[in-house]
Amino acid sequence: MKSSYKEQWLQAMKSEMKSLEENSTWKLVDMPPGKKAARLVAKEFTQRPGIDYNETFAPVARKESINTALAIAAAEDLEAENADVDTAKPEKEECLLQKALYGTKQAARQWKNKLSQHLDDQGFKSSAADPCVFVRVTREEYSIIVIYVDDLMLFCKTKGHIASIKNSLMEDFSIKDLGDLKYCLGIEIHRKREDGTIKMNQKAYIKRLSEKFGVENCKDVHTPADSNSKLIKMGQEEAFVPKYPYRGLVGASMYIATCTRPDIAHAFGEVVKFCERYDKSHWTAAKRILEYLKTTQDLIIVFSGINKGELIGFAGANWAGDLDTAFDNRIRFLLERKRDIVEFEASTNGRDLKY
Structure with a gap:
């Protein structure tokens, strides 16, 4: 590699490969007769509807949902944090693909289904107005999660409730804790708790x-x-x-x-x-x-x-x-x-x- 950014490229590649391996994205198997080894890149443009995939969509919250969640956070004085899910792809000698790898048309949809199932198990319900907004209400807490592909915005009454949700997510996913919500989708967010x-x-x-x-x-x-x-x-x-x-x-x-x-x-x-x-x-x-x-x-x-x-x-x-x-x-x-x-x-x- 002749690029002046060689070391940065290699470091990023190693980090990505490590994440894919930790998620068991593939396993080593004997090559089936008549088959040839595949490259790492998933060529979604070759996929055929009805054969290689059916429904496709990415979990993208509406802008109105994000604004509403922020308005509620201001009104109710909720804690607001965000997290990023690393290699957000779900479950489902050569590498046999056994998870939806990024680049395939159905990957984002399968990731949304996996995350939705996890949140449903934790007592969250998706909004009828926006399926990328999840709410959980109990006597002790009031929590909102807004999903934008693999970015999560969390709103809760206390830091403890947010930590509990993140710990639960870490049991099934590799997530990066980004702390207080200060930046989202090209939007800067500034909060003054005193006013x-x-x-x-x-x-x-x-x-x-x-x-x-x-x-x-x-x-x-x-x-x-x-x-x-x-x-x-x-x-x-x-x-x-x-x-x-x-x-x-x-x-x-x-x-x-x-x-x-x-x-x-x-x-x-x-x-x-x-x-x-x-x-x-x-x-x-x-x-x-x-x-x-x-x-x-x-x-x-x-x-x-x-x-x-x-x-x-x-x-x-x-x-x-x-x-x-x-x-x-x-x-x-x-x-x-x-x-x-x-x-x-x-x-x-x-x-x-x-x-």
């Missing part, structure tokens, strides 16, 4: 995107869209030349909009309409959203836990009277407090601004 708040932002992610799409040195922009500009479709007679990384930028903006920055939702809703055919005007509009995000990267979402929450619903002012947009006016349920559960906060010249 009962949990704050979320994607400042680091926005910075990476700014560098990737070349707006790190842009002038400050204080609105996500230009009020004097209206986007229109390209004419069918115009030749479409995809010379801008438009779809990549729009996709990255969508992740930010759905996680921590709903203030760009309207502007994003406009640029996303033109992913099939776009020109420079659309690219400029999409880039403006990122320029706005860079300018306002210190804006954060705050979950406040001043009082216990009550479930209330919100509907459109005209009660979904417009049939064309009735779906968008469906009732929303939020945890209500004396102070809004979700608010934006930024610091300007030492003064806190909230809205």
Whole structure:
């Protein structure tokens, strides 16, 4: 190996091989007649539906579920920690594959089934709204586990309850204890127990995107869209030349909009309409959203836990009277407090601004 990172590569390879062997991912058997030895890499693109696999899905919690769990943690003053499962693959001379190896289409689904069975045995019940959220309620404890593939977010009343859950997981899986929940899926999480708040932002992610799409040195922009500009479709007679990384930028903006920055939702809703055919005007509009995000990267979402929450619903002012947009006016349920559960906060010249 000629790479200058040779030692790091070898160390990572040894660690991965050790983990696979400890999980009994394969066993040594005599090669069956007419068969040839397989490589370590699992070529999922060669798998055939109905023959090599049936159902496939990865256990990915909804963003709303993660936000709800954090809101409950703030309201109920729950402990919040996370853990990572090493080589999260379940049970089921040459190496005969006897577990779902990463890279196969069914691996993530079988891992989810294995973990679900373990949690079910421990008294957890999956949410009807999101099968990647598990809850256990007893007289002594109230626990929530949110699953995002092999990342686990744990919320409990006490550190002791979290330790008990982790110890139980360690009996069946090799897990890495990551301690207090401070970072999740590109989202930074900051907690102040003294004022009962949990704050979320994607400042680091926005910075990476700014560098990737070349707006790190842009002038400050204080609105996500230009009020004097209206986007229109390209004419069918115009030749479409995809010379801008438009779809990549729009996709990255969508992740930010759905996680921590709903203030760009309207502007994003406009640029996303033109992913099939776009020109420079659309690219400029999409880039403006990122320029706005860079300018306002210190804006954060705050979950406040001043009082216990009550479930209330919100509907459109005209009660979904417009049939064309009735779906968008469906009732929303939020945890209500004396102070809004979700608010934006930024610091300007030492003064806190909230809205």
